[in-house]
Amino acid sequence: MDALNAHLVPAVDGVAYGLLLFVAAAGLTLLFGIGGVLNIAHGTLFALGGYLAASVSDGSWSSAVLGLAVAVAGGTAGGAVLAAGTLPLAGRGHLPQALRTFGLALVGGDILSTVYGGDEHPVKVPGSVNGMVHFFGHVYPTYRLMFIAVAAALAVAGSVVLGRTRAGALLRATADDRAMVGAMGYAPWRVHTALCAAAGALAGLAGGLGAPIIGPGPDTADKVLMLSMVVIVLGRPGSVLGAFLAAIAVGEIETLGVSISSDWAPFLLFGMMAVALAGRTFRSSGVADGVAAAPGEAPA
Amino acid sequence: MFSSHVSGRLRAAVAIGAVTALAAAGCSSDKSSKSGKDSAKGGDSPITIGLITALSGSNKALGPDHLNGFKLYLQTHGNKLGGHTVNLDVGDEADGGAAAVPVANKMLKEDKVLAIAGIVATPTINAVVPLATAAGVPVVNTGGRPTVKDPSHLWTMSFMSTDPGGAMGPYLAQNAGGPVYAFGPDYQGGWDQLRGFTDSFAKAGGTLANDGGKPTFTPFPATTDFTPFLSKVKASGAKAIYSFYTGSSAIAFVKNWSQSDAKDIPLYAAGFITEGGALKAEGQAANGIITSMNYSPDISSAANREFVSAWTQAHDGDQPPATAMYSWDAASVLDQAILKAGPDPTPQKVNDAIKALGQINSPRGTWQLSPDTHVPVQKWYLRKVEMDGTALANVKIGDLATIGS
Numbered sequence: 146m147d148a149l150n151a152h153l154v155p156a157v158d159g160v161a162y163g164l165l166l167f168v169a170a171a172g173l174t175l176l177f178g179i180g181g182v183l184n185i186a187h188g189t190l191f192a193l194g195g196y197l198a199a200s201v202s203d204g205s206w207s208s209a210v211l212g213l214a215v216a217v218a219g220g221t222a223g224g225a226v227l228a229a230g231t232l233p234l235a236g237r238g239h240l241p242q243a244l245r246t247f248g249l250a251l252v253g254g255d256i257l258s259t260v261y262g263g264d265e266h267p268v269k270v271p272g273s274v275n276g277m278v279h280f281f282g283h284v285y286p287t288y289r290l291m292f293i294a295v296a297a298a299l300a301v302a303g304s305v306v307l308g309r310t311r312a313g314a315l316l317r318a319t320a321d322d323r324a325m326v327g328a329m330g331y332a333p334w335r336v337h338t339a340l341c342a343a344a345g346a347l348a349g350l351a352g353g354l355g356a357p358i359i360g361p362g363p364d365t366a367d368k369v370l371m372l373s374m375v376v377i378v379l380g381r382p383g384s385v386l387g388a389f390l391a392a393i394a395v396g397e398i399e400t401l402g403v404s405i406s407s408d409w410a411p412f413l414l415f416g417m418m419a420v421a422l423a424g425r426t427f428r429s430s431g432v433a434d435g436v437a438a439a440p441g442e443a444p445a
Numbered sequence: 446m447f448s449s450h451v452s453g454r455l456r457a458a459v460a461i462g463a464v465t466a467l468a469a470a471g472c473s474s475d476k477s478s479k480s481g482k483d484s485a486k487g488g489d490s491p492i493t494i495g496l497i498t499a500l501s502g503s504n505k506a507l508g509p510d511h512l513n514g515f516k517l518y519l520q521t522h523g524n525k526l527g528g529h530t531v532n533l534d535v536g537d538e539a540d541g542g543a544a545a546v547p548v549a550n551k552m553l554k555e556d557k558v559l560a561i562a563g564i565v566a567t568p569t570i571n572a573v574v575p576l577a578t579a580a581g582v583p584v585v586n587t588g589g590r591p592t593v594k595d596p597s598h599l600w601t602m603s604f605m606s607t608d609p610g611g612a613m614g615p616y617l618a619q620n621a622g623g624p625v626y627a628f629g630p631d632y633q634g635g636w637d638q639l640r641g642f643t644d645s646f647a648k649a650g651g652t653l654a655n656d657g658g659k660p661t662f663t664p665f666p667a668t669t670d671f672t673p674f675l676s677k678v679k680a681s682g683a684k685a686i687y688s689f690y691t692g693s694s695a696i697a698f699v700k701n702w703s704q705s706d707a708k709d710i711p712l713y714a715a716g717f718i719t720e721g722g723a724l725k726a727e728g729q730a731a732n733g734i735i736t737s738m739n740y741s742p743d744i745s746s747a748a749n750r751e752f753v754s755a756w757t758q759a760h761d762g763d764q765p766p767a768t769a770m771y772s773w774d775a776a777s778v779l780d781q782a783i784l785k786a787g788p789d790p791t792p793q794k795v796n797d798a799i800k801a802l803g804q805i806n807s808p809r810g811t812w813q814l815s816p817d818t819h820v821p822v823q824k825w826y827l828r829k830v831e832m833d834g835t836a837l838a839n840v841k842i843g844d845l846a847t848i849g850s
Binding site for chain 1: 462501503505506507508509631656661663664666667669670673674676677680692693696704705706708721722723725726728850
């Protein structure tokens with residue numbers, strides 16, 4: 146009971162942090178898993194959303210909502226720039242795309258630090274969620290509790306759009322067979338642009354929602370890109386459920402894991418990632434052997 | 446293209462300066478023997494001072510304060526150091542270390558600088574100081590200070606990494622009222638800062654509340670959420686927290702602390718946690734934090750009032766950060782040393798003059814350079830974050846020890 150009590154706050158915080166990672170990684174996993182674009186500028190779009198929301202929001206609810214809208218609009222515009230930059234590289238593999246988006250990230254990062262300065266940008270959240278909530282003798286930031294609810298709603302909305310709507314079906318079809326979708330009358334460049342813009346909008350929204358927790362500052366883009374990469378690699382690119390579970394796992398490792406064994410804090414995340422990847426490789430090679438063995442067994 | 450244009454102009458300026466100096470020397474040769482000081486003021490041969498700072502890269506947030514502190518001194522002193530008009534040669538150290546080597550080489554070989562000021566990152570010191578020492582050019586350093594093999598041409602305006610904690614340790618041992626929980630980032634700078642604290646704290650009889658009696662080092666720069674680390678503090682029975690964090694880590698740490706179970710346990714820290722932009726981003730979360738620093742903008746002295754009023758006028762009423770004051774002092778030290786070096790200052794003469802400066806009157810109070818390490822022997826102050834007018838500020842609430850080796 147004592148142990149439960151001592152780790153209660155980190156466990157709750159793990160959910161909040163994990164959901165933040167899920168929201169942050171959503172745009173990257175959508176674009177990489179379905180659009181096939183490895184977007185190194187993803188963290189920069191997140192930072193852009195954070196800066197825009199933070200500079201609009203002055204502590205009132207209306208300005209906070211306006212800030213989020215501006216962040217989404219900025220992210221969408223950034224996504225459109227990405228679409229224009231990566232469209233000529235379609236069909237040339239991931240490396241040219243990674244290089245181009247890396248270049249765009251460098252340029253974008255420099256523009257951001259020129260406009261907003263090299264310091265961390267102050268973030269104001271509405272007064273009613275700026276305080277703390279008391280539970281079981283502990284305190285926890287109200288904003289993070291609200292974030293858990295908002296991010297959970299976003300996760301549900303995302304899986305409904307992808308799984309139950311016509312637009313979602315089109316996206317899933319694009320991931321499976323791009324040529325067939327083209328033959329159905331959807332120009333590939335339109336699908337590409339729409340995907341990039343949607344991924345940018347998600348990144349901008351995540352930046353705006355996450356600004357009170359991470360950044361926005363000069364190193365926000367790198368941090369978010371790295372954590373998002375971990376989430377999509379663990380959760381398999383393009384899978385909403387996979388990204389969700391991976392994000393919660395990473396969140397708990399970074400909070401509950403650190404709380405239980407803080408000596409191991411520097412190694413926990415990437416240690417767990419190495420174990421998970423090794424396990425997956427072992428399992429999938431086992432499956433492949435099974436498939437290969439099957440025809441050989443048939444004559445016997 | 447641009448740089449060759451500049452250096453062409455520079456050569457012309459140096460040539461004109463040399464001719465003027467020769468003419469002045471010829472005219473006033475009999476006078477100068479009577480009064481060297483007068484001729485130094487009268488014979489204005491322009492000098493070139495190199496200023497290396499971070500204008501891009503990971504320390505971009507710090508560079509402008511270093512640059513502006515130096516420039517402000519020049520602006521308020523007729524753009525002259527030691528009576529000579531200054532040609533300021535600004536170079537970018539970017540991410541530090543090897544990136545600064547070509548910048549320093551150009552200053553030393555082509556521009557023939559009299560001295561190099563600035564330098565934000567400690568790896569840049571390790572890369573640039575050996576080059577400058579070989580060329581006999583003094584480096585007046587305003588940023589971090591690592592241990593160097595040969596400090597003969599290195600003069601530090603800031604402090605040794607162990608000093609902020611060294612000043613706070615004895616104070617907390619006496620005043621915390623119980624064990625203290627210590628936090629720092631897991632890299633060389635964090636280890637040095639925390640070692641300064643734990644050594645002086647233990648010597649004065651203090652005990653740490655951390656598991657195993659050792660400070661907790663958080664992964665750097667990966668830690669964005671300090672909540673799980675802070676969740677252990679209350680149960681440990683700590684009466685106070687001591688920490689060293691800078692930049693985005695400082696902001697996250699302070700925000701997490703202010704909304705955690707540990708929020709009622711007082712937070713003490715090395716001064717950077719609430720300097721400049723960090724304090725603005727932390728906002729009310731930082732209210733009440735107590736820090737140790739070798740500077741506070743509200744120090745009552747003529748030298749400090751001059752500096753603070755010049756800075757606030759030039760920066761929208763913002764209070765000056767300590768880094769800007771180190772840079773102001775770098776210009777002031779060069780001003781006095783160049784004057785002492787006589788009418789024809791050479792890098793070596795300036796270096797010798799810095800060594801012989803003695804007491805330096807500065808916005809932070811009076812201090813002097815240690816003859817061994819060339820780091821300030823100076824007083825440390827206890828500051829508390831409070832509302833000062835309409836904005837939060839670091840207000841001086843007491844004096845700590847005078848330290849430096």
